[in-house]
Amino acid sequence: MTADLRRTAILLATLPIFACGEDPVAPIGDTPDVATAPHVLALSTYGASVGTLVEVYGENFGAIDGSVANLLFEGHFLHNDGTVETVSSIQDARIVDKSTMRWTSYGPYANPFTTDGSGIGTFEGTVAALITEPDGTAHADPQPIDVRFDVKPSLLVRGFQPLTASCNGNVLRGIGGASYRVEVEAIGFEPETITYTLAAPGILEFPTSVRHLTSDKIDSVGDRGNFRLPQVPDGIPSYGAILTAQARDAEGNLYSNAFGFTVHRPIGVFYNGNIEVGEVLEPTPVSGCIPGGVNGRQVQYTESQAETRSRSYGVSWNQSWLASHTVASGSSETVGLSERNGVGFSTTDGQSFNWSLGGEVGGTFGLDKLVSLGVKTSAEVGGERSRQTSNSVNRETGVNASSTTTETESVSQSAGGGVGEQFAWNVSSSQVISQGFGGQVIAGTFGVFYRQTLRLTRRAALVAYNQCGYATVVGEVDFTDWTWSPDLAIGNSCPPLPASNLPTAQCYTPPCAGQ
Amino acid sequence: MNRYAASTIAALAFAACGGPTIDRPDGGPLFEIDAGVFVPDPPRWDVRDIDTRTPYGIATLRGRSDARHVIIEGLDNPVHRRVLPDGTFCIDLDLGGPGSYVFTAIGLDGGERSGASDPITIEFDPNAPDLPQATTCSGDHPAACLNAVEICGNMRDDDCNSLIDEEDPTCAICTNDPFEPNDDPSAPQVEPGTITDLQLCPDDVDYYGVFADENQTITARILFFHSEGNLDLILYGPNRTKVIAQSLSDTNNETITHTATQADVYSIEVSAERNVSNSYTLELEVN
Numbered sequence: 098m099t100a101d102l103r104r105t106a107i108l109l110a111t112l113p114i115f116a117c118g119e120d121p122v123a124p125i126g127d128t129p130d131v132a133t134a135p136h137v138l139a140l141s142t143y144g145a146s147v148g149t150l151v152e153v154y155g156e157n158f159g160a161i162d163g164s165v166a167n168l169l170f171e172g173h174f175l176h177n178d179g180t181v182e183t184v185s186s187i188q189d190a191r192i193v194d195k196s197t198m199r200w201t202s203y204g205p206y207a208n209p210f211t212t213d214g215s216g217i218g219t220f221e222g223t224v225a226a227l228i229t230e231p232d233g234t235a236h237a238d239p240q241p242i243d244v245r246f247d248v249k250p251s252l253l254v255r256g257f258q259p260l261t262a263s264c265n266g267n268v269l270r271g272i273g274g275a276s277y278r279v280e281v282e283a284i285g286f287e288p289e290t291i292t293y294t295l296a297a298p299g300i301l302e303f304p305t306s307v308r309h310l311t312s313d314k315i316d317s318v319g320d321r322g323n324f325r326l327p328q329v330p331d332g333i334p335s336y337g338a339i340l341t342a343q344a345r346d347a348e349g350n351l352y353s354n355a356f357g358f359t360v361h362r363p364i365g366v367f368y369n370g371n372i373e374v375g376e377v378l379e380p381t382p383v384s385g386c387i388p389g390g391v392n393g394r395q396v397q398y399t400e401s402q403a404e405t406r407s408r409s410y411g412v413s414w415n416q417s418w419l420a421s422h423t424v425a426s427g428s429s430e431t432v433g434l435s436e437r438n439g440v441g442f443s444t445t446d447g448q449s450f451n452w453s454l455g456g457e458v459g460g461t462f463g464l465d466k467l468v469s470l471g472v473k474t475s476a477e478v479g480g481e482r483s484r485q486t487s488n489s490v491n492r493e494t495g496v497n498a499s500s501t502t503t504e505t506e507s508v509s510q511s512a513g514g515g516v517g518e519q520f521a522w523n524v525s526s527s528q529v530i531s532q533g534f535g536g537q538v539i540a541g542t543f544g545v546f547y548r549q550t551l552r553l554t555r556r557a558a559l560v561a562y563n564q565c566g567y568a569t570v571v572g573e574v575d576f577t578d579w580t581w582s583p584d585l586a587i588g589n590s591c592p593p594l595p596a597s598n599l600p601t602a603q604c605y606t607p608p609c610a611g612q
Numbered sequence: 613m614n615r616y617a618a619s620t621i622a623a624l625a626f627a628a629c630g631g632p633t634i635d636r637p638d639g640g641p642l643f644e645i646d647a648g649v650f651v652p653d654p655p656r657w658d659v660r661d662i663d664t665r666t667p668y669g670i671a672t673l674r675g676r677s678d679a680r681h682v683i684i685e686g687l688d689n690p691v692h693r694r695v696l697p698d699g700t701f702c703i704d705l706d707l708g709g710p711g712s713y714v715f716t717a718i719g720l721d722g723g724e725r726s727g728a729s730d731p732i733t734i735e736f737d738p739n740a741p742d743l744p745q746a747t748t749c750s751g752d753h754p755a756a757c758l759n760a761v762e763i764c765g766n767m768r769d770d771d772c773n774s775l776i777d778e779e780d781p782t783c784a785i786c787t788n789d790p791f792e793p794n795d796d797p798s799a800p801q802v803e804p805g806t807i808t809d810l811q812l813c814p815d816d817v818d819y820y821g822v823f824a825d826e827n828q829t830i831t832a833r834i835l836f837f838h839s840e841g842n843l844d845l846i847l848y849g850p851n852r853t854k855v856i857a858q859s860l861s862d863t864n865n866e867t868i869t870h871t872a873t874q875a876d877v878y879s880i881e882v883s884a885e886r887n888v889s890n891s892y893t894l895e896l897e898v899n
Contacts, residue, residue, distance in 0.1 A: 139683045139690040154692045157723050195723025290790045308800035323823035
C-alpha cells in the first residue's frame with residue numbers, strides 16, 4: 098500500500114469516530130489553535146540593505162480583506178562595532194496570499210532593529226506573524242522561528258519633503274507639482290556616486306534621474322527644484338511614484354534603497370466604498386397584464402417607460418477651515434500658505450480652486466471633477482449641486498491609511514484607480530435593470546412586471562493634504578445615486594394587478610419623496 | 613495523499629450524517645464535492661542529481677513538489693524557493709564550513725504546509741575527490757568562481773565579480789569614469805559645476821542630463837586636447853532627439869549655449885569618432 102493510500106485508509110477508519118458526533122476539537126483554555134494560527138516558515142533573504150523588499154513565507158496568513166499583518170521580532174542586534182542592543186519590534190507587513198507576506202517597512206528611512214535607526218550588523222532572535230482582522234481579532238504566531246538577519250551596508254533615506262516645507266518627519270504622501278529634496282546617508286560603505294531616480298509609471302515618459310559624485314556619506318538632491326513630482330493628471334485621483342537612490346562605491350558595488358508612495362492633489366475626495374440606502378420608493382407596475390395562457394409562458398423584463406434620475410452631490414465644508422484657508426480669487430493673498438507646511442488656496446465660488454506652495458509651484462482643480470473621481474468616476478459632471486449639511490459616521494475610515502512603503506510594485510500598480518470607469522450624470526432604469534431578468538408565468542395565471550426605485554447615498558470626505566502629506570478632513574460630500582429593482586408579480590386574475598413581491602416604500606434618510 | 617482526497621472524504625462523511633444533499637432527476641443522491649483545501653505532499657529529493665559528498669562549499673539540492681513553495685531546513689535560517697511550473701526546484705546552499713549537514717524540505721501552498729520530506733545528508737569534505745560533472749542551479753561548476761580569472765571578450769562574468777569583459781578592470785583598456793553608465797540620452801542629470809577626470813572610451817558616447825527652468829541659459833563646455841583625440845558636444849531638447857545646439861570643431865574644447873524655452877531636462881552628448889579615446893572636463897552653467 099502506498100503512503101497515500103495508507104493515509105486515506107487511516108482517515109476513513111477514523112471517520113465513524115467523529116463523523117456524526119459533536120465537534121471533536123474542544124477549546125482548551127487560551128491555547129491558540131495551532132492549525133489556523135499564522136506561522137512564519139522562512140524569509141526570502143537573510144541579508145539585505147535597508148530598503149530591500151523582503152518576502153515572508155508561512156502558513157495561515159489569512160485572506161480576509163482588511164486584515165492587518167505585522168511581524169514581531171524579538172532578540173538582539175549585534176552591531177558591527179561590537180555593541181549589542183535588545184530588539185522587540187513590531188513591523189508592518191502586507192498579506193499577498195495565504196502563504197506570502199511582504200515586509201513593507203524594512204526601510205526606507207531606518208534600520209528597524211536599532212533605536213536610532215542607524216548602524217549595520219546582525220539581528221539574532223525570533224520572528225513571528227501577527228494577523229489582526231478588521232474586527233480587531235488578533236491571531237498570533239504560536240511558534241516564532243529563530244533567524245539570523247544581516248543588515249548589510251545601506252543607503253538610508255534621511256529626508257524626503259518639499260523644498261518649501263519643514264516637516265516633522267518624512268512625508269506620508271507626495272503633492273503633485275511640488276519640488277522635493279531628498280537626503281540620504283551611506284552606512285557601512287564609502288559611496289563614490291549616488292544616483293537618484295524618480296519614476297511615475299504611466300505619468301512620466303522619462304524618469305527623473307540625477308547622479309552626484311560624492312565623497313561624503315551624506316548627500317542630497319533637489320535643491321535646485323530639479324526633483325519635481327508631476328501634477329496629478331486629469332481623470333485620476335492620484336498616481337504612484339517610486340523613488341530609488343542607488344550608490345556605487347569605488348569597487349563597483351551597488352547599494353540601493355527604493356520606496357513607493359502616492360501622489361495627490363492638495364485637496365481630494367476620499368471615498369471608502371460605503372453605501373447606504375436612503376429611500377425605497379413604492380413599486381411601480383411597468384407592464385400590462387401578461388397571461389400565462391394554457392401552457393404558461395416565459396417572459397423577459399420590459400418596461401413601458403424608463404425612469405431617469407439625476408445623480409447629485411452636496412458638500413458641507415468645515416466653515417472655519419474654509420474661512421481660514423481660502424480667499425477670493427484675484428486677491429494678491431492666498432490664505433493657508435502662511436500656515437506651517439500649509440498649502441494656499443483661493444476660490445470665488447467654492448467650486449474652482451487655485452492652489453500654490455508659493456513662488457511658481459501651484460495648480461488648479463474643480464470640485465466637480467474631484468467628486469466624480471472620488472466616487473470612481475471619470476466622466477464630465479454637472480447637474481444639481483447643493484451645500485447642505487449631512488451626517489455620517491464612516492466616511493473618514495481609512496483617510497490616513499497611506500504611507501511610504503518598500504513595496505514599490507504594489508504602489509505603481511494600485512495608484513490611479515478609477516480611470517476608465519463609465520459614468521453618466523443621469524442614470525436610467527433601462528441601463529440598470531438587467532436585460533436578462535424574467536420569469537415564468539404559470540398556466541392560468543397572470544404576471545405583471547414591477548420596478549422599484551432606490552435612492553442611495555455614498556458618503557465621502559473632502560480631504561486637504563498639507564505639504565507633508567498629512568490629511569485633514571475639511572468637508573463632507575454626500576453623493577446621491579439611484580438604482581432599480583425589478584419584480585415579476587403573479588396573480589390569478591388581472592386586472593386588478595397582482596401585488597408586487599417588493600417591499601413597500603421606506604424612508605431611511607429624509608427628505609423623501611412626498612415629504 | 614491525492615490533493616483532494618481529504619476533502620472528498622469529509623464531504624462523504626458530512627452527507628452520511630444527514631447533511632443537505634441535492635436530489636438528482638433520477639432520484640439518486642448527488643453529492644456536492646467541495647473543492648476543499650489543498651494540502652501538498654512532502655517534497656521528494658532527486659537523489660540521483662544530488663552529490664552527497666562534496667569538496668566544495670556549496671550544496672545543490674534538487675527535488676520535486678506539488679506545492680508552489682518549498683522551505684529547506686538544515687542551516688541557521690530556513691530557506692525558501694519557488695517551485696518551477698514543471699514541479700521541480702533547485703537550490704544552492706552555502707555551507708558554513710566542513711561537516712555533515714542534514715536537510716529536510718516542506719511544501720507550502722495556499723497557506724497549507726506539507727509534512728517534511730525524507731532527510732538528506734550532505735557531507736562537505738574539502739579533501740573529497742573533485743566532482744567534474746557537478747553543476748549548481750545556474751549550470752556552473754560549484755568551483756567555477758574559485759581562483760577564476762576574467763576572460764576578456766567572451767561576454768561572461770568568469771570571475772564572478774558581476775563585471776563582464778571590459779567592465780572588469782582585468783580587461784579594461786580604458787578606465788571608465790564614475791559617471792558611467794551614461795551611454796544613452798536617458799542618462800541621469802548632473803548638477804551645474806565643473807566635473808573633472810571624465811573619460812570617453814573607444815566606441816563610447818557620454819550623456820548628461822541638465823535641468824533648466826524656462827528662460828534659463830544653459831552653457832556647457834568640454835575641455836580637452838584635440839591632439840589626444842577630437843571630441844564633439846551636442847545639446848538635445850527635452851524630447852531627447854532634436855539637436856538644439858552643437859559644437860563640432862577640430863580644435864581644443866567645445867562650447868554650446870542655449871536658452872531654455874520650457875522648464876525641463878535637456879541632454880548633453882559628448883562623442884568622438886570611432887575608436888577615439890580622450891579624457892575631458894565638463895563645465896556646466898545654468899543661470
